[in-house]
Amino acid sequence: METLAREHPDLVKPLTLPFPTSSGRLVRGIEISRDVQVNDGKPVFVTVGMHHGNEWPSGELVMEYAVDLVNSASSGDPYVSNLLDRARLVVVPIVNVDGFVRNRRQTDTNVDMNRNYGFGWLPISTGGAAPWSEPEARNIEWLLSTRQATTFVTQHTCIQVVLYPPLQLAAGSTQDVARFEDLATRMATRYGPGYIPRDSAHDYETTGEAIDWAYFATRGLAFTAETCPNSGVARTFQTQVTDTYVAHRLAMFEALENTADPAQHATIEGKAPKDAVLRITKSFDMYTQPYSQPGGTTRPSAFTTTLTSDLDITKPNGKFRWAVNPSYRPVPPYQADGVRPNQTTFYTEPWILTCERPDGTVLQRTPVNVDLGQTVTVDLQQCTRNFHKKNPV
Ligand SMILES: [Zn+2]
Structure with a gap:
């Protein structure tokens, strides 16, 4: 990843996640896009590997896709170049670095980090001491909370x-089941005839996995892709990585096409002063499932999810287009008073958009409601009027 970033600074930007692992190792990734250094508001596809540290091919596939994209774009491949004009990737091949180093499923605290995400969490033996107790899970929370990841795939x-x-049958279908089915089917078809697209609960029921929190917090489409050679085929580097990658790259292009498609996210556009920073935020409580708490009561625990991401106004004319997740958040099946399955509605819960000077002075604050496939134009005249004034009014 360091080599890619050094050799292609126009396409690749290094990224270090904020929390070292419980044994103090850094978790690193890269961003890939055209003019990657510019914080330009393209829709984001996040692809990660190795929540489970003994599933090495999952990290190899994620890394190989990064290498493939950069090599294709830098050699002028028109298909890949066009996609990187329209979308940004964030690639983190190894999210459980300690597990990778020791070739074991769990983290160094003996937790399955893919049971530690707070939404719908239960205190199972591998789930960790509390929701979000593990720095490895908090890294992915941070990653998906600080950019507009409209598609997320964990290998x-x-x-x-x-x-x-959902992860649990008792939760019922999600609001976006048709979109999930559509993209999962396209990806599974690319992987090959043995691959089945389905909701996770019908594969087997689990709790506290990345995809459930990711979807219900951000409304980005979130998938667990599991690859394996056909039964009876030996599991070797050749079969699990080299041969699987031929199909994996096509599945990932489906995900990247979905990311770039304006019908699959929302768009905020307008005109702001050059050098301004636009920021959108929202903050809300989410819940675990009910479980037996100290003191003898059975109830859910609450945690706060805060989404915040920003856009730099770099064009001299100040015009921007910002691809975001819809402001309408799916009503979750896990609530303060327990499990409420089969939700069909969304909260009307606007993004709070601020227009700021580079030093952080907020000059305007405005709510933005924007739905899937919709483009909303925001009026930032107040920010523009005051941007160069000493005493903003
Ligand atoms: Zn796994």
């Missing part, structure tokens, strides 16, 4: 499935 081995929320 695993060794089954042939493409899974989407």
Whole structure:
């Protein structure tokens, strides 16, 4: 990743996640896009590997896709170049670095980090001491909370499935089940005839996985892709990585096409002063499932999710287009008073957009409601009027 960033600074930017692992190792990734250094508001596809540290092919596939994209774009491949004009990737091949170093599923605290995400969490033996107790899970929370990831794929081995929320049958279908089915089917078809697209609960029921929190917090489409050679085929580097990658790259192009498609996200556009920073935020409580708490009561625990991401106004004319997740958040099945399955509605919960000077002075604050596939124009005249004034009014 360091080599890619050094050799292609126009396409690749290094990224270090904020929390070292419990044994103090850094978790690193790269961003890939055209003019990658510019914080330009393209829709974001996040692809990660190795939540489970003994599933090495999952990290290899994620890394190989990064190398493939950069090599294709830098050699002028028109298909890849066009996609990187329209979308940004964030690639983190190894999210459980300690597990990778020791070739074991869990983190160094003996936790399955893919049971530690707070939404719908239960205190199972591998789930960690509390929701979000593990720095490895908090890294992915941070990653998806600080950019507009409209598509998220987490790679695993060794089954042939493409899974989407919910994790539990009792939660019922999600609001976006048709969109999930559509993209999961496209990806599974690319992986090959043995691959099954389905909701995760119908594969087997789990709790506290990345995809459930990711979807219900951000409304980005979130998938667990599990790859494996056909049954009876030996599991070797050749079969699990080299041969699987031929199909994996096509599945990932489906995900990247989905990311770039304006019908699959929302768009905020307008005109702001050059050098301004635009920021959108929202903050809300989410819940675990009910479980037996100290003191003898059975109830959910609450945690706060805060989404915040920003855009730099770099064009002299100040015009911008910002690809974001819809402001309408899916009503979750896990609530303050327990499990409320089969939700069909969304909260009307606007993004709070601020227009700021580079030093952080907020000059305007405005709510923005924007739905899937919709483009909303915001009026930032107040920010523009005051941007160069000493005493903003
Ligand atoms: Zn796994």
